[in-house]
Amino acid sequence: MTDDFDEPLPGTRRVLAHRLAVTQARGRAPSVVAALVRDGRTVWSAARGELPDGADPAGVQYRIGSITKTLTAVAVLRLRDEGLLDLGDPLRAHLATPHGGDATIAQLLSHSSGLAAEARGPWWERTPxxxxxELTDIFGPGPLKHPPGRRHHYSNPGYALLGALVEKLRGAPWYEAVREDVLTPLGMTRTTPLPCEPHAAGWAVHPYADARQPEPAVDTGRMAPAGQLWSTARDLGTFAAFLAGGTEDGVLSTATLAEMRRPAVAPEAAAWDASYGLGVQLLRHDERLLVGHTGSMPGFLAAVLTSPGERLGAVVLANATAGPAVTSLARDLIALTAEHEPVLPEPWRPMPAADADPALIALTGTWFWGPTPHVLRLxxxxRVHLGPADGAGRGSEFRPEDDGTWTGLDGYWAGETLRAVHGEDGLVSHLDLGSFVFTRKPYDPASPVPGGSDAGGWR
Structure with a gap:
């Protein structure tokens, strides 16, 4: 189901346009383009500042910097889904590299490989x-800064290695593989390694004068998988819809998209509102979890953020090296839309008749772990959900397995097995969950409660 509206309401559009205008003016950006995504498609876009004459703002290319990494990550995860690699594989199992070979592919995706943050000098973003x-030329002295897997340490060269991995397993240059596996299926026809007209020029704006100078736009070669691409608000709106899980494109499964969005590394001690998944940044703001990526290259800033639970996403592109707060703008476009036009809950509907098995319905209701009541819902x-009756504590959803058991999907019981245990009379005597016994009565003496029940009973 989708809500009964497409474009934002007029009052909402005015608020979004005002927020965009403030960002462009206060940030002193030559131009800023923004787009809003809802229910899997772009429903609003606007621009402020200089744009190529006659061009549709949503179709103007800007350099997107590290949003390129997320596209590279999607290409890697597609290789995993096809069975060509495992995220736990060390990189050296697939690619001959002088540095980073001991890091797993998951560690490279989540920036926990321990590799250096930058390529060997000079500054790779402004030099050809x-x-x-070659891969041997990417790292300078001391390429390993931390033991793999120990902490989050953002590594641009780490994504150069992932790009080389894609090339090796696909047998094609990195961009060609990304275009074939990701861009073309999603319909992102204006996402390219070099700019194509119409495109914005990259500028550095003087910090203390209303003056500017052009920035170089070089082909970064081996470092391209970390930040080379150019794209448009329209293409990135499509990508935002994909990241939020709102498209049927066949690029990645829903389960893999959810895997991308889970924190893969602990945040820094002073930054518990920010973490990193598999190729995506995770930001928490005002109790809202945002998933996406920001990007910067000389002359350009970009952000793609999504709120999957609200079916919302935002794209912001600017052509200035510094100044406009594109991440804040993307975040606020989502928040303002959610505030003015909150998402409607899905209507309740009964489950399919085939799922309403009387034997399963008989399992529902109250079960006790010791004296604590829990509720099982079908x-x-x-699928079933088992959790404390008061909603506080360990609760998880479980998916059914072919052998009649269930496997935990989230929370404390993720990956654990829930089974209904039958007595000699063929009736279910208790539930077993990771050695925890749940009975129909508190400490039921007729059930195999670990340690037994006191012979004197309740008194």
Missing amino acids: GDLRP TAGR
């Missing part, structure tokens, strides 16, 4: 890639 033509797909 032919200065670093939902569509023969």
